[in-house]
Amino acid sequence: MANADCIVIQGSNMAECHPVGYQWVAEAKARGAKVIHVDPRFTRTSAVSDKHIPIRAGSDVVLLGALINYVIANDLWFEEYVTAYTNAATLVHDDYRDAEDLGGLFSGFDPEKGAYDTSSWAYAEKDDGKIEEPGPGSEHGAEASERAAGDTLGSGGPALEHPHVQRDETLQDPRTVFQIVKRHYARYTAEMVQDMCGISIADFEYLARTITENSGRDRTTCFAYAVGWTQHSLGTQFIRAAAILQLLLGNVGRPGGGIMALRGHASIQGSTDIPTLFNLLPGYLPVPSAGRHDTLKDYLDIIGSKKQKGFWANADAYTISLLKAWWGDAATANNDWAYDYLPRLTGAHGTYETVMAMLRDEVEGYFLLGQNPAVGSAHGRMQRMGMSHLKWLVVRDLNLIESATWWKDGPEIDSGELRTEDIETEVFFMPAATHVEKAGSFTQTQRLLQWRHQAVAPPGECQSELQFFHELGKRIRAKLAGSQDERDRPLLDLTWDYPVDEHGDPDAEAVLAEINGRHLDGPDAGKPLSAYTEMRADGSTAAGCWIYTGVYAGGINHAANRKPGQEQGPAASEWGWAWPANRRILYNRASADPAGKPWSERKKYIWWDQEQGKWVGDDVPDFPEDRAPGSQPDPSVGGPAALTGDDPFIMQADGKGWLFAPRGVMDGPLPTHYEAQESPVANALYPQQQNPARLVFPRADNLSAPSAGTPGAEVYPFVFTTYRLTEHHTAGGMSRWLPYLSELQPEMFCEVSPELAAERGLEPYGWATIISPRSAIEAKVLVTDRMAPLKVGGHTVHQIGLPYHWGVGNSAVVSGDAANDLLGVTLDPNVQIQESKVASCDIRPGRRPRGKELQALVAEYQDRAGLTVETGNRAVTDPAAEGIEAGPRGDGSTDGGPN
C-alpha cells in the first residue's frame, strides 16, 4: 500500500480498525497518493482521506460495476496487460446466457434447488464442446454451496479439465469474455450509481477519474476492504467485482496494486490456511464429500487435473504428503495412504448449521476456543438457545465471556425463555494462556508468519490450546487403547508424539516442523523439505500444510527471522516468512510486460534477466524461475511445465486472471447487483430483488423484514450496519475485561443523523431502542452528521450505525446490549458468511422493555409487518419477469422447512 498512487478503502474503516497498518496509507498520502474512502459512515478513516464518498450499505456492486463500465466505455483499460494476462480473449460457450437477458438470473438457475447448474458458463472447446471440470460429472451449485466450495479457492483458482481454450486476441468475437463483460455492465452507469448508491454524479466521476489516472504503466491503484465487503449475501461478488476492475486496470501482481483484505484477528489468515473450518484440510484441500470424493482417485481427479496448467496439477503430492504427516506408517500405497481415515461431508456443516443442529438436539458437545458466539455471531439469541440444548460445553478463554455465563446471566434468563435450574448443559470453563505465555506463530493479513517466543509460563491452571489438545488427544488415545473397533483406527494410528517441556507443554517448533514437512526416504530422509515443489505423490514426503513448506527449510524456524526492518529493503524478506516460498507479492510475474521488461522504471519489481536466463528482482519471483517470456510449451504437458511465458497466474488452471469465472463461483460468473435479504430499496437493475442463490433459513426464529414494495416493509424502515471501534476487539473477550479499554469506550451506542433523530424524537445521549424482526436492543444515542441520510430511488434512506462489542453478562468491566442479537442468518452461497453489514430495523426513543415484555415488543412488530417464515425468502422474486417457473424455496436452503 505504501507504493500505491491511489488507495480506495471500501468496506473497511482501516484507520480505526487497523490503525498501525494505516501508517502505510498515511505514508503513501504524504508522498502524494490519493486516498478515497467509500463507506456509509464518515469515520476516522474518512477524516484522514482526501475524500469520503458516502454509500448506501450493500450497493457496492452497482458502484464497482459502474467503474468497470466507465473503464471499458472510455477505453481506459490496460490493453496489453488485459489481452495477455487475463481471460479477456477466451471464448465462452454458446449456451451461456447473461443476467442482462434473463431479468437478473444467469443461465442454469434451478428454482427447485435455489441454486445454479453452472455448466453453461463454461469456456468453449473446439468443435462446440465445453471445458468441464475434471473428474466424473459436474457438481451442482447447490452441493457446492453446501460445502462452501468457494473456500477451497484460497490459494488458486478452480480446476479445469484441460487448458485448451479458444481465444480471439482481437477481443471482438461476441463470445469473448471481454465482450460479455462489456455488455453485462453497460447499464451500470453514473446515473444508476446516483439512484442506487446515493452517490452524486460528481463524486462518481471524481472516483472514476482518480483511479484511472492512477493506473497504467507508471502508476498503480490499490483497493482495501474488510468485512464491510464479506458480510453480505453476495459478499464474494463484491470482491470479485473489485478484482475485475483491478485486472482491467492492470493493478494485480504489481507494487502498489492489488486488493488488500484487512483481516481482524491475529491469525485469522492462519486459521484459514491451516483451517479449523469444516470444509477444508490444510492448504485449501477440500474435506472429501460422500458421493463425490468416495475414493482417493475420485478426489485427486477432481481437485486438480494433471492436464491443467499451474501448480494445482500437483495436488496429489500435497494430499498424500498430508496423509503421511497425519498417519505415518499406517498410510501406505495399499490403503490409498489412509484416505478412508478422513471423515466425509454430506452437506452444509458450517457454524450456523451447527447451531441449528444444536436446537434439534443433534449436537452433544461443543468447544469454544477463544471465541464468543453469544455476542460475536449473528443472531445471538439463536446461539444462546442452541447452547442450552447441549449436553456439555467447554469454554476455553482468558475471561468469563458471555458464552460461558449465558446460563446464569444471559438475556434469555431475564426474558424468562430459559430458567437456570432447568438447563441441563454441563459447562467447563478452562482458563487459557495469553499470547506471551506460549510460543507459536500467527499468520497476519499479508500471509506473513511471525513467531512469538514464550515470555513467561501461564499462571495457575491456564494452558495453551497446544497443551490442552495434545493432552486431550493423549487421554482419548489412552482410553481407546486396545480398541478393536475399526472407527478408532484413525485416532490410534495418528502421529501424536510431540516433545514436551517440564510443564508438559509441547514444543511448538516440533509442530511447525511437521507442518513444513520432511523427506521420508532416500539420502535426505528426515531432512525438512525446502519447498513444496519437493513433494512427491509416492509417500516419500510428509507435510502438514503444503503452502507453508519452506517455513522450516534447513531446519531453521524462518517465522522467527527478525532482521530489523531498518536494515533491509522495502520487501523486508528477512522478517518472518510469507507463504508461499517467502513471496511478498503474489503473481508478481505480472509486474513485467509480456516480454519480461518492467512496465515502467517507476513500478519495477520482477523482470527477466536475459544473461542469467532467469527472473530476478526485489522479491521471490512467482513464476518458474527459468521460464523465458516467449516460451510456448505444448499445453498438453500439463502442470507448471505447461505455463507459457506470459501466464502470470500460476495457480489458475489456464494461467490467466479471470474477469469471467467459468467455474468456482456459485452465484454467477460475473458480479451482479442484488439487494440485501432485507432492504427498503427495490432493485432498479433487474426484476430480481435478492441474490437468487443466497442461502436462506426459513424458520420461525429467523424471520426477515419484507423488502421494498412488499407489504410490511414500512414497519422496519431503516437500514442498520454494524462495526468496530479501535478500543475494542470483536465480541469484547479481549477488551471489555481490560480496565483501560473499558474506560476508553464504556458504553454501547448507536449513531444516527440529526434528521433521523428529529424524525423519531431521539435525544442526544439519551436511550434508544432498535427493533429488528429477531430482537430489540437498547443503546445510547449519538446524533452526528457523520451519518448522512442518502437520497436513493427518489426517497430518503436513513442508516444507523451500531458497534457490536458489548454483550449482556455480569463478568466484564463493561457490558451492554449486543448488536448481533438484531441480525438474522442469511448466508453467501460461496463461503457461507452471514449478511451482517446491512439489515432493516426501526428505532424509537427510550430503553427497551425488560422481562417478557421484550419478546412481546418484538412480536408486536412482527405481527404488524405480517411476517411469516416465507417473508423475504423466495429465491426468484418475479418468475414471470424472469421467464421461469418458481417453486417454493424448500430445500434450496440447506436446513429444510420451517422450524
Add this chain to the structure above:
Amino acid sequence: MAPRSFLQWPVVRQLSTGDLLGRGPAVTSARTKAITPRTATADRVVQSVCPYCAVGCGQRVYVKDEKVIQIEGDPDSPISRGRLCPKGSASEQLVNSPGRQTKVLYRAPRSTEWEHLDLDTAIDMVADRFIESRRRTWQQEDDQGRLLRRTMGIASLGGATLDNEENYLIKKLFTAAGAVQTENQARI
C-alpha cells in the same frame, strides 16, 4: 529550612543546563531523576506479536521476576515500526488483568453456581464425554452405503485468535476423531 541559593533560581538553572525552554533538566525534580522506567530494570525482553488484529505489530515483552511488567511496540518490526494501537498498548493488562480467570470452573446440570474443579479431573471428564458422545452419535455410512466415518455430535468454534500450531493440532485431532464441525471466525 535552609535559605535558597540564587543558583537554584529557575532562570539560572535554565541557563546553566542549556535547557533554555525549561522543559528538561532545569525543571526535573530530584524524585523524577531517581526514577527509571520499568523497562530498564527488566530481567529480559522477549520478542512477540500483538494478539488483536491481523496487522501483526511487533511487541517487546519486558519480564521481571517471571512476571510481565510491560509490553511495548517493537521498533525493529518493518510492519509496525514500534507503534501499537490502544489495544496493543493495553495488552500488558490482558496478561495481568485482575479479572482474569486462572482456575478451572465447572457448572453441573441445573446448577445455579460455578464450582472449582482441578485441571486434571476436568481434562479427564472432557475426554470421557468426547468419547461417549462420539460413540453415541457415530455415523459409519450414509443411507446409500457410502462411507461417512464421522460424528455430528461434537463441534468446535474458534481458531482465529490461536496459533497456527494450535489450529493444526485441533484440526488433526478432530479430523481423526471424525468430528467435522470445526469452525472459526473466518466463517463470520
